[in-house]
Amino acid sequence: MPVGMTTLQLLFLIVFVLLLQLICGIGVSVWRWRNSLSADAPSTPANASSPAWPYWRNFRITRRAFEDDARTQCSFYFEPVDGAPLPPFKPGQFLTFSAPGGPSPLIGDGGLSGPITRCYSLSSRPDPANYRVTIKRAAAPAAFPNAPPGICSSYFHDRVQVGDIIKVKAPAGQFFLDADPSRATVLVAGGIGITPMLSMLLWAFAEQPDRTLHLFYGVQNGAVYAFRTTLEELAQSHPNFRLHVLYDTPSPSDGEGLHVSVGRVDIDLLKRTLPDGVAHTFYVCGPPAMMESIVPALRAWGIPTSDIRTEAFGPASLRPSVSAPEAGPFDVRFRRAGRSIIWNGQDASLLDFAERNGVEVDSGCRSGSCGTCEANIVSGSVRETQKPDYEVRDGHCLLCVSVPTSALVLEA
Ligand SMILES: Cc1cc2nc3c(=O)[nH]c(=O)nc-3n(C[C@H](O)[C@H](O)[C@H](O)COP(=O)(O)OP(=O)(O)OC[C@H]3O[C@@H](n4cnc5c(N)ncnc54)[C@H](O)[C@@H]3O)c2cc1C
Structure with missing residues (x-):
């Protein structure tokens, strides 16, 4: 027993040390548990096939700056909220963003659609601390001067400020510089x-x-x-x-x-x-x-x-040279929406087909890049109209670059 300490004091000391250990142990376990649940922690460096982190990760905008005199192209710099280092990406790859939706013709009465997804190429070189993308404000096309301006680019230009939190998916894409310097x-x-x-x-x-x-x-x-x-x-x-x-x-x-x-x-x-x-x-x-x-x-x-x-920046940028869509008729069932519709070869993709028939499905880049419209094929078969950038899981298809080749049941 330490000199000058009573039995009661020693007992208190032992209980105090035990309590301290217990609290520390619980703290570490909670920290580990939170990390194991977190979809945000980066795991592997970005490569063309496996994303560096699954789903969305929160980033904080640290800077914005116009890159042209007309102030139509604005760079946004952002760093991960979790503070963990960023995985390297291949120069030329893009990030996928989620932004509040715009007016939806499917909802009516000026209703807003759910969050929208868009892709933006990284305009910086790989840096473990932050990323940069540069976004051009998409004005109404000259042929449709009364059309609404682009939803996501307007959101970034008009609303996103330093300090704001944005949701971002990991670097992806097959359009990147060949590392061989001899070419x-x-x-x-x-x-x-x-x-x-x-x-x-x-x-x-x-x-x-x-x-x-x-x-x-x-x-x-x-x-x-x-x-x-x-x-x-x-x-x-x-x-x-x-x-x-x-x-x-x-x-x-x-x-x-x-x-x-x-x-x-x-x-x-x-x-x-x-x-x-x-x-x-x-x-x-x-x-x-x-x-x-x-x-x-x-x-x-x-x-x-x-x-x-x-690299095509949108569905219309580079039309794939594909044979005519499958003519059908095929019965296509969107199981989640509870709709069965006959495909008769009128549409360029299952995404166009779903939207034309009022079936609301998630979509992003509309060009096989972001994976937002990936759907599980419950039965039947599809053909890809172009090779997607996004790596599609077995038994799934990207609605934006797929057409049916038989009767089809989709989990969508
Ligand atoms: C891999 C990839 C990388 C990309 N990288 C970049 C990048 O680095 N920088 C960048 O700025 N963009 C990039 N893009 C394009 C970007 O993803 C968006 O497509 C772009 O910002 C437009 O999105 P938006 O939501 O602003 O416009 P949307 O809302 O999708 O509208 C698109 C256009 O349609 C018009 N429109 C809307 N409604 C109608 C209507 N009823 N009739 C006629 N026209 C209409 C709008 O005025 C607008 O001009 C990239 C795309 C991909 C796929």
């Missing part, structure tokens, strides 16, 4: 299609400073030329980086400059500019008109399909 690489971007290219450039010049890279970047005019300072600095500091910026409708104040000329990014420009006799790998991301002209022209020029990588 001469040509990046072809139109408008906001610059985002994955910028990530590729930033990564390449940090990791492979001598790599040869060409960037052909088509924009309307100088006001919407995004990341001008960054691109000019890269061009100045890396002699193997060739920057070609093309204004298709320059404003009177837009002059031609060191890297800037007037015109369009087309196959003639590529043929004129790229050195003969060098095998190039092409990465193309831009608006539908650009993709639909350049990609077939590259093939016609003799570039092997494996050397043409593309």
Whole structure:
């Protein structure tokens, strides 16, 4: 017994130590249990097939900054709320976001649909502390001036502020820079299609400073030329980086400059500019008109399909060359919605088919990238109209890129 301590005091000391151990033990167990339940903890580095974390993870916006003079393209920087380091991603990959929905024609009376899902390419290079995406405000198309503006891009531009929490899925996508620096690489971007290219450039010049890279970047005019300072600095500091910026409708104040000329990014420009006799790998991301002209022209020029990588930013960006949809008739049952409808080959996908018939199903990118419309096939079979970026689980299909090839029962 310690000197000067009574039996009663010793008893108190022992009980106190035991209590302390008990409290610490409970604390550690609770912490472990919470972590084991958490869908947020990153596990493996991002790769093309397994996500670095399942489902949604909370991030806090730390900064926002416009990237063009017209203030139509805004970068959002964000870090994980859980503070755990971020897994690396492949330059060119995208993140998937959840945002409050917009007016829904299926609900009526101005009702809002449930949360919507959209994908945005990472525009930064891999960094364990934060991510950056750059979002262009989607205005009503010229052909439909009275259409509502884009829901998710407006939400980010108008509502999302520093300190706000957003929900994000792990990096994904098959459109990323080949790590082999010996391949001469040509990046072809139109408008906001610059985002994955910028990530590729930033990564390449940090990791492979001598790599040869060409960037052909088509924009309307100088006001919407995004990341001008960054691109000019890269061009100045890396002699193997060739920057070609093309204004298709320059404003009177837009002059031609060191890297800037007037015109369009087309196959003639590529043929004129790229050195003969060098095998190039092409990465193309831009608006539908650009993709639909350049990609077939590259093939016609003799570039092997494996050397043409593309990213479509929306369902209409690059229509897959598919045979006619299956004609049917097939009975398609959406089990959760309790609806059976006859498929007769009118629609390009099961997603279009469901929506046209008023069956409410989740959807996101509508181009096989985000996995939001994945549905379990209870019975029957489907055909994919294009190879999805998202890795579909066995026995499931992505409604946005699938058509039925028999009678079908879906858990949707
Ligand atoms: C892999 C991938 C990566 C992407 N990366 C980026 C990126 O880095 N940056 C970026 O800005 N975008 C990117 N996108 C595009 C992005 O995901 C969204 O598609 C885009 O922001 C538009 O979404 P929204 O919700 O704002 O517009 P939506 O609400 O989906 O509307 C789209 C367009 O339709 C118009 N519209 C709405 N209703 C009607 C109607 N009734 N009739 C006619 N027109 C109508 C809207 O005005 C708008 O122009 C990417 C997409 C994919 C698939």
